[in-house]
Amino acid sequence: MHLEAARIFTTHADTFLAKDGTKNYILFFYNNMEIRPGGGFIGSFAHIAFERYGLKQFKVYDVYDADGQLNAHIEPPKAIRQILGQPHWFLRDSNFSPDFEQNVKTAEYFLDKELQLDAFDGAIGITTTAMTYMLEAFGDVYVPDFEEVVNKDNFYLKTQAQSENNFFPGSKQKKNYLSSLGKILFLKLDDASPALLAKNLRRAFDEKHIVMFMRDKAFASDIEKLHWSGQTIYPQCATENDNCIINHIFPVDANLGVNKANYFVSKFVHLTSRFQKDGGVSNQLTVSFTNSSAANIFPGGRYINYFQLYLPHNALIESIDIDGAVVDEFDETQSGFFKIIGTPIEVDPQKSSSVNVAYSLNTKAQTGANTYQVVIQKQIGAFNSDFSFEIHFPNNMTVTDQNFKSLAKNNVVGYNSSLSTDKIFVLQFIKE
Incomplete structure (x- = not known):
């Protein structure tokens, strides 16, 4: 499986990293400590763009920034209205299907309505658990903007503390923290243990703490072969037995x-x-x-x-x-x-x-x-x-x-x- 995954990502590297032109992706941060059918509460998301193998943009949004700009009423699923007591549906609650592709399409609808963001080439969902797996390969990471050291053991508590400290809808505390950390991890890739990072990334994918959706059909087909697409499996028999x-x-x-x-x-x-x-x-x-x-x-x-x-x-x-x-x-x-x-x-x-x-x-x-x-x-x-x-x-x-x-x-x-x-x-x- 390691070799097959490496082959697939090597094969599609030119596509994913935009060898010719620009590729835009949406990255959802799922807080699975508040589990939802599609992975977890969407506290933040990022617009990532690659251009000719380089990182062109990494912009993190707090979900309340986006939801505050929704002017239309969108009827929520019954459970959100009756149990959560929320009469409207927002991006933060949009991943209410267990199927990632369906949730991506729903989220894109909200992103278009709220921020006029569209035309994404793919999407990635990543949970809090996946972040702890990846941080193990980096060891202690210093975040200078917040004068804190983050590692796999304290990531969740640090992030939660930052998001709740002086929090109000539209505040920049959480998105700035995740943005700073994300950029530092990208810059420190050379310092991470390659073997441990590869091992823990695969674990996160296998355990459905990272899921991917790509509009490139060949890339999407290979992701499905690895069972990393987060799609709902439809019942079909694995044998040729008539009964x-x-x-x-x-x-x-x-x-x-x-x-x-x-x-x-x-x-x-x-x-x-x-x-x-x-x-x-x-x-x-x-x-x-x-x-x-x-x-x-x-x-x-x-x-x-x-x-x-x-x-x-x-x-x-x-x-x-x-x-x-x-x-x-x-x-x-x-x-x-x-x-x-x-x-x-x-x-x-x-x-x-x-x-x-x-x-x-x-x-x-x-x-x-x-x-x-x-x-x-x-x-x-x-x-x-x-x-x-x-x-x-x-x-x-x-x-x-x-x-x-x-x-x-x-x-x-x-x-x-x-x-x-x-x-x-x-x-x-x-x-x-």
């Missing part, structure tokens, strides 16, 4: 509590699938959240999460509960290949809470060879979390092959993993 049962799972979180509680929140995902003798399969997905924030004091506090779950379009939702309390009213929509359900879940400091979704798939195992494919997709900007599953088979079904090492006992196949990137599990079995 393939796909269970595609994509949990998506949106912190709408106006805090940075995700700094303190951990998540665990568990799936149980049970095949019946007639070939039907029922599922129970449990997503547990633990909030280790000390108290209701900023940047921590209560975690107010609009939780969404993307499932195959043919999934039948049987029940939803939060900590055993049945959720009678929840959002349910169809979008392309997916059925999407959504419900708020709140987790107080020093507490845990779980949402449980029971659903079935209308595709059944047939007599003979079958494939069961479980896909769990990771959200852009999400921290690595634990994931486990159990698949229960009746006596008339026998597993013949699988693409992962598992724990198997009494017709139950089990697996434990860390969800650092998208995972695809394929089991082949025979039904008598």
